[in-house]
Amino acid sequence: MSTKKIYLIGFSVGATVSWLCSEEDCLDGVVAYYGSRIRNYQQIVPQCPTVLFFPEEEPSFHVNQLISNLAQKNIEIHKFKGQHGFSDPYSSKFNNESSQNAFKEMLSFLKKHH
Template sequence: MNIVIVSDVFGITPALIKLKEKLGVTIIIDPYNGKSMDFKSEAEAYSCFIAKIGLDDYISIVLKALASLDGKTTLIGFSIGASAIWRISLTNENNFIKQAFCFYGSQIRNFTQIEPCFKINLLFPKSEPHFDVVELIKKLEAKANVKITQVEYLHGFMNYYSNNFNNTGYQRYVTLLQTITR
């Protein structure tokens, strides 16, 4: 089975590589073609992503990388990576995507009409500055193939480089992912 991480706007970082090793990940898909960007802040990472890539182009990058895989695949996405997974959940050619875990995909709020074609676990933070998380959950919770968890942590809690990194939350969900992806 393949396990694929779809990164956030930071792309590949030393911490993400460590997570890859912990989870036995097959590949990391990132917006910058594997180049380490060494961003100094979330604002810098986000600005670069918006200026150079954007969500639609990132979706194309993700689809191209997934096309090279054989066998059942579990996707794990963070932030914009989670939003990209949500968008590609419209199809599941050859049923190769087994499941997805999407952490704090805030752009999902703009695509609530999507009906996922594979099992997708959405993990939303306790709050978001730009929208009401509880209202979004209400819009999504009755959809087939969707399981939603609202965690007690903030957007970015799984990213060591985020201001909202939370080691307790990180350890908890790494353990959960290790159990589920084995």
């Protein structure tokens, strides 16, 4: 069985791991939802198309500052209403509108880089 494209999609810690893996040239794309620890790895320069989804509110860092720092890396970054976990229907932080909007953006990203 051969695989044509490899994309990593990660949430929270998985988003940070996906971000770390974006430096590898074997990936075709990375989608990272609210990877708050990405702030500790801002030196990463993705070698594949990458999209990051952040909430408006994060208690552990300033979202706008991180977005500003990462914006120079030629990656897509989106910010949505809500808090960490806005796309997790089992979280108390779930935000249906933001979840649907992020999902649409993810599909658009995947189609664009297919």
